Amino acid sequence: METRIAKELAVTAQGERAAEIIRTCVHCGFCNATCPTYLLLGDELDGPRGRIYLIKEVLENNEVDPVVGQHLDRCLTCRACETTCPSGVEYGELLEIGRELVTPQRAFSLRARLTRAWLLRVVPDARMMRRWIRIGSLVRWLMPPKLRAALPRIKKIRARDIERPKHYKKVLLLDGCAQSAVTPHVNQHLIALLDSVGVETISIGGCCGSLALHLSEMQQAESAMCNLIDSLTTVLDKLPDGGSSSHSHMLSGEQRSEQDSFSRHKFAKVDAILSTASGCGVTVKDYKRLLKDHGEYAGLAAYVSDKTVDIAEYLSELGVKFDASEPDKAVSWHAPCTLQHGQKVTGLVENLLERAGYDLLQVRDPHVCCGSAGTYSILEAKLGFQLRDNKLASLLAEKPDIIATANIGCQSHLQSGASIPVKHWIELLAPVE
Ligand code: SF4
Ligand code: SF4
Structure with a gap:
């Protein structure tokens, strides 16, 4: 063109x-x-x-x-x-x-401006998000049915009381913002899975910036990305053999290559940076491009991107066979767009679930979005719910017991219209005994 x-x-x-x-x-x-x-x-x-x-x-x-x-x-x-x-x-x-x-x-309406401001202020802050969910739960009965259905129910996490095996690998796990407030049990479950095969997990809190990016609030997005990079490098610095973080000033060419070798050394201390929310993973994998002109953060952003993999990629690479945590249940799999189109990760989750013993049901139009799409289901609610209902019709056609997916947005959005559980696929795998 x-x-x-x-x-x-x-x-x-x-x-x-x-x-x-x-x-x-x-x-x-x-x-x-x-x-x-x-x-x-x-x-x-x-x-x-x-x-x-x-x-x-x-x-x-x-x-x-x-x-x-x-x-x-x-x-x-x-x-x-x-x-x-x-x-x-x-x-x-x-x-x-x-x-x-x-x-x-753009001249946004007052309502749109307020909604955008609420999203930008509340969702990226896990503590504030939890407070809103708690308040919402108290007045759930007063809410209109659509809002009531969309309000998440947070599961209580039970600590596992098992002897920890020896760890031979270490990974960093992004807690995320919305996910750590709405479904904290997903990352807890992953930690138990990895622990059972000798991988130690270090959780990193903070928003990755994808929500602000989605709303084209670039300053807020970049600031969240830089904060997350700071959190990651601070943790890496504290791990054994750690050097000191030296990214907080502008560097000459010679200093830059020195910093580069520091960074390489620092990031080599962990096997990978993981996310269980594909919406965060797709953004963090893209930090290299998004922060390429961001002075002192550009180099570190490239390391972060290169080290970030989706949990399905990591588990496939590990090659461990996990058993099913819910054997005999029929599962419909919904691949989030951020996983299949954004990260181009296809077939891996299906493979891991099938190896665990699940028979995955056929789903029509698996490439079509469920309508969650970050803030879409809130800002473009009519289309978002139409797409959700179409997607649920495909997912439920073969009468599954469970719908599995890989992103907190899709999970909550689909759950708001489904009468069967919508789970993160990780929950369907059992830790190795
Ligand atoms: S498929 Fe769409 S985006 Fe790609 S070349 Fe054709 S019109 Fe352009
Ligand atoms: S909604 Fe349509 S135009 Fe937008 S990303 Fe999806 S396929 Fe492309």
Whole structure:
């Protein structure tokens, strides 16, 4: 697709990158066939090709038609279009640039502004999120049915009273924000699983920045990313053989290579950085790109990205066979978009569950988003719930006992409409005795 970016934007790194991505699109329209919003609404401007045109127009004219914001808002950032596109168009990155240009010029309604402010303030802060859930639980009976169904029920965690085996590996596990408030038992279960096969887990608290990134609040997103990098490096510094963290000042070339070898040494102390929420994993794996121009954090961000793997990748690599924690249960698997399209991790969870003894049921249209998509189910509730109901119809068609997934957003969103348990797939594996 030819494009002539407006002069003021063409000289920026963003403008250059956007033009580069737009030029790879041959406007064939294949992507529309797998785009959930195009399939629901049937409007070209609510499909990837139409949105690419809209972003192109913004870049060429350097002005924003109010309608553009609405069509970009309706995009789930599920990236199913990237998986389908034969030309390798990096739509997710283009949308990120488009939203970043458009968002500051938008006139949001008071309600939208309040909701965005609430999301940005509460969700990334696990303690505050827990407080809101507790208050919500007290007045659950007063809530309208939809809100009541969406309010999570937090499981009590029982400490395992077993003798710990010798650890021969060490990993860092991202606690996440929403997940650590809503389903803390998932990471606890993973810690027990890893412990049972000799892997020690060190939990790292803090938000990865993906929620703010999703809302195009770049400053807040970058600050959360840098804070998480600080937390990770502080822990790594304290591990045996630790050097001191030296990333808090600008460095000359010589100092930089010295810092690089420090960082390499530091990150070599752990086997991997893990996340059980695929929505966090996809963002942390992308820190290398997102923080590439962020001075002193750029180098560390690259190490963090390179070291981060999804828990399914890590367990597959370990090669351990786990048994089923719920044998004889029929399971429908829902792969979050952030796992299958964002991280391109496909087939691994299915394999681990099948090796544990589960028979996974057939699910129609497994590539289609469930409508959770970060903050989408709150900000675009009507479409979000339509997509949820369609997804549940596919997942429930073969009458499973359990729905399994890999991201806290999908889990809570699907659970709000399902009468059977929706679990993180990790919970379906039993620690090795
Ligand atoms: S499939 Fe790819 S090349 Fe074709 S219109 Fe969609 S984004 Fe462009
Ligand atoms: S990211 Fe998803 S919703 Fe957005 S254009 Fe691509 S396929 Fe459609």
